[in-house]
Amino acid sequence: MYPTRLPLHSMNLSVKRFIVKLRAATSSRYSVALPFKGDVSALGDSTRAAQADIIRYLVPVAKESKNDSNSQYVIPHHAVYRSDKSTKLRVVLDAIHENHRRFQRILYRFNINEPLQLYEMTRVPFGLRCSPYLAIRTVRQLAADEHSRYPDAAAVAERDLYMDDLVSSCLTEQDAALLSNELIELFRAEGSI
Structure with missing residues (x-):
């Protein structure tokens, strides 16, 4: 049996350095700091x-x-x-x-x-070593922050999304359409769409 969650010890301790949520009047985007290694x-x-x-x-x-x-x-x-x-x-x-x-x-x-x-550049580009981590960590932060408004989408984003690939399933087409709309609203809330 494989663990469903792996501890990220040192990363968990420094997550607050990387993710800063900006909810300004003009923007609801997340702003991430680059995780520099040293001075x-x-x-x-x-x-x-x-x-x-x-x-x-x-x-x-x-x-x-x-x-x-x-x-x-x-x-x-x-x-x-x-x-x-x-x-x-x-x-x-x-x-x-x-x-x-x-x-x-x-x-x-x-x-x-x-x-x-x-x-x-005003966005973190792909190609930096930290880009995958920052992208995934930002989506997880969004899911945690918006879980009360979009519970199904937040659960799917946390569990079934890797970078820009989503692999999930629903019992019916109607459930899939509802989940799709909720995911769109979840990412719209952050300003990604």
Whole structure:
């Protein structure tokens, strides 16, 4: 017999550092902090390395980039094209909370003749080591917070959802339709839909 729940000891102790629920007047979204391993100042400034990667993948660019902070991280990234996949073009990151956006910066330009611009991501991207944990933990927090309003959907989200895959069953089509609507309302309450 396998245990249905595995203890996450150290993760359970630090969950409060990762999940902060924001219920502002304009938004009901969750905001998650990145779980840094150690002091963020050890990251250094990766702007030049990111520029070198772009030069390697694209065309030569201007060497100057304005930094607004000595404590930032520019995520090296590039596009991967696969003609045999349904998603032919995807961004690969080699590598939120508002205070951590400076650690999710990328250099990009929309036109080859434009200079590189520095952008900050406002969402946790796929590709970070912590992305799966933060996504799953946020859904579990949502299920716990909204259980009284959406009990069936919250139970299914906690038990039968992994990342963006839901595998569940109902006894009738009518039950499935009701559950589907409740799941939509559950995720709409958080602002995911």
